[in-house]
Amino acid sequence: MNNTVAEQEDDNTVYVGSKPAMSYVLAVVTQFSEGQETVHIKARGKAISRAVDVAEMVQRKFVEDSEVEDITIDTDQIETDEGEELDVSSIQIDMAK
Amino acid sequence: MNNTVAEQEDDNTVYVGSKPAMSYVLAVVTQFSEGQETVHIKARGKAISRAVDVAEMVQRKFVEDSEVEDITIDTDQIETDEGEELDVSSIQIDMAK
Numbered sequence: 001m002n003n004t005v006a007e008q009e010d011d012n013t014v015y016v017g018s019k020p021a022m023s024y025v026l027a028v029v030t031q032f033s034e035g036q037e038t039v040h041i042k043a044r045g046k047a048i049s050r051a052v053d054v055a056e057m058v059q060r061k062f063v064e065d066s067e068v069e070d071i072t073i074d075t076d077q078i079e080t081d082e083g084e085e086l087d088v089s090s091i092q093i094d095m096a097k
Numbered sequence: 098m099n100n101t102v103a104e105q106e107d108d109n110t111v112y113v114g115s116k117p118a119m120s121y122v123l124a125v126v127t128q129f130s131e132g133q134e135t136v137h138i139k140a141r142g143k144a145i146s147r148a149v150d151v152a153e154m155v156q157r158k159f160v161e162d163s164e165v166e167d168i169t170i171d172t173d174q175i176e177t178d179e180g181e182e183l184d185v186s187s188i189q190i191d192m193a194k
Contacts, residue, residue, distance in 0.1 A: 046143075049143050049144070049145040049146045049186065052170050053186045055170060056170060056171070056172045056184075056186050071168040071169075071170065073149050073152060073153060074153070075157060089146065089150045089153050093170070
């Protein structure tokens, strides 16, 4: 039972990276159309702007009964290829319909 | 009286653009040190990621009794130099101490 919940939580998270925003819009739309009631959009660093684009495009053009429920920002520590610790900002946008 | 309020509201808004994040961090820190209890950080497009960096740096390193109170995203219509309408995402991060 716990496992199922964990998988579902993982399932409805879309990580936004460096692809065009439409790739991630499609991923979010797919989650909603498969019955998810909430989708979490996550991004780090420069991809944060794209994550906001994705959320706006979803709620304005693709899933019009969806809306942004909560937005949180944080700082993650990542390790560079040279083994150095680096602070990078992150965002999580929780969408619901 | 209304004028005074309007000026104060304008005064405690920091618009994040393409300068290094530290320029805007300094602007936010200055607002708080001049007695503002809330500061609004606004950005559009690619500068949204930098606005998140600014808020994180302020609350973690520079004004440690400050915190993010609310984050909202929106879509603004801007006009290009060629006169075309363009949608651009925006963010407003409300910080308080």
